[in-house]
Amino acid sequence: EVQLVESGGGLVQPGGSLRLSCAASGFTFSSYGMTWVRQAPGKGLEWVSAINNGGGSTSYADSVKGRFTISRDNAKNTLYLQMNSLKPEDTAVYYCAATPYWGIAVLSTDPADFGSWGQGTQVTVSS
Numbered sequence: 001e002v003q004l005v006e007s008g009g010g011l012v013q014p015g016g017s018l019r020l021s022c023a024a025s026g027f028t029f030s031s032y033g034m035t036w037v038r039q040a041p042g043k044g045l046e047w048v049s050a051i052n053n054g055g056g057s058t059s060y061a062d063s064v065k066g067r068f069t070i071s072r073d074n075a076k077n078t079l080y081l082q083m084n085s086l087k088p089e090d091t092a093v094y095y096c097a098a099t100p101y102w103g104i105a106v107l108s109t110d111p112a113d114f115g116s117w118g119q120g121t122q123v124t125v126s127s
Contacts, residue, residue: 002026002116004096009121016086016125022079022096022118029098030054030074032115033105036081038092039120045109048094049081052102059106064090086125093120 008020022034036048049060049070058070069082079096097114099105104113111117 002098004098004116004118006094006096006118006121009094009123011124011126012086013127014086014088014125017082017084018086018123020081020083020094020096020121020123022081024077024079024098024116027098027116029072029077032098032100033102034070034072034079035097035099035105035108035114036070036079036094037097037109038090038094038123040089040092045095046092047107047109050102050105051079052105053100057102083123086123088125091123091125093122095120 003025005023012018033052035050037045038048039045051058051070055072067085071080096118098116099114
């Protein structure tokens, strides 16, 4: 069974940090580009970041560039998102998604475009 399971969310004060993880199973993780997408309360899905299958190429939304870092460990079948200098506007449910197509990984927020989509982890940035 193809599965993506996010973890690491929680409540953090503005300026704080969190590291999200996405554990993958049921497919060849090292062959897939990976994407983080978020959804703030009452808003649509927002593309956050992507990394190619080997980890050598990454891309970020302007809203998180310089604060978030995407990485992966193919030996552990795990994707990460290190989030620093968090702001209240980063409050959202964060989802990870997998696709073999880099063009989709860096552009899409449509779950139908991805081979797999996680259940999400809540990040709340508040004092």
